[in-house]
Amino acid sequence: MQLDHIKILGFDADDTLWNNETFFREAEVDFFQLLNEYAPRAQVEKKLFEIEMQNLEQYGYGIKSFVLSMTETALFITDQKLPGRITHEILEIGKAMLAKPVKLLHEVEETLGRLTETHELVVATKGDLLDQQRKLRKSGLAKYFHHIEIMPDKQITDYQNMLARLKIPAQNFFMTGNSIKSDILPVLEMGGYAMHVPYHTTWAHEDVKDDIQSPNFYRGQTLADLLKIIEG
Numbered sequence: 001m002q003l004d005h006i007k008i009l010g011f012d013a014d015d016t017l018w019n020n021e022t023f024f025r026e027a028e029v030d031f032f033q034l035l036n037e038y039a040p041r042a043q044v045e046k047k048l049f050e051i052e053m054q055n056l057e058q059y060g061y062g063i064k065s066f067v068l069s070m071t072e073t074a075l076f077i078t079d080q081k082l083p084g085r086i087t088h089e090i091l092e093i094g095k096a097m098l099a100k101p102v103k104l105l106h107e108v109e110e111t112l113g114r115l116t117e118t119h120e121l122v123v124a125t126k127g128d129l130l131d132q133q134r135k136l137r138k139s140g141l142a143k144y145f146h147h148i149e150i151m152p153d154k155q156i157t158d159y160q161n162m163l164a165r166l167k168i169p170a171q172n173f174f175m176t177g178n179s180i181k182s183d184i185l186p187v188l189e190m191g192g193y194a195m196h197v198p199y200h201t202t203w204a205h206e207d208v209k210d211d212i213q214s215p216n217f218y219r220g221q222t223l224a225d226l227l228k229i230i231e232g
């Protein structure tokens, strides 16, 4: 088998194992609606993205950061006259997101169940620690994983740190995820292997041009396509 040397299979979580980005898109629509009387949607959308990008380094990823960025955007849009009612609604949007059920994507459980018989499986996700732990618990998938890594970001150094802890060279690591920028490019650059499984919607921050030419790169339609690649 061509990929016999792969020892550890890494999996992104949000939009690879379960739905996530759709909740952000829906929350944004509610947020734009709240500020409807102050500014048109396109203007709020542009400002929100700008503020999210400015805040990434200090706040990191996840719902709580998103709530802070929505609040900051609302303050800007209302010229610092944000009514308490809207602040309350923004907090409610965040709490509702944190309470969402975890819905697994197509064939995820079956695929992990099979792969765990032959390989060590690892979750490599970025986001808010508490929230990612909540989703993992609700997903019922924790039992398939040998290691769970919640990273501040998914740059090459973040992966290098994880692989050092797992005591494995990049050549023996295969990552699967929905983000070309975060799940695929850094791993390929380190000399590892990767499969991209697209999700129907991608956050603008994760959206990059995809013209990858690498013998270590695979494309799948669902997570189950990994079985054909790994099992040959």
Ligand SMILES: [Mg+2]
Pocket (backbone or CB within 6 Å): 012, 013, 014, 015, 016, 177, 178, 179
């Ligand atoms: Mg993802």
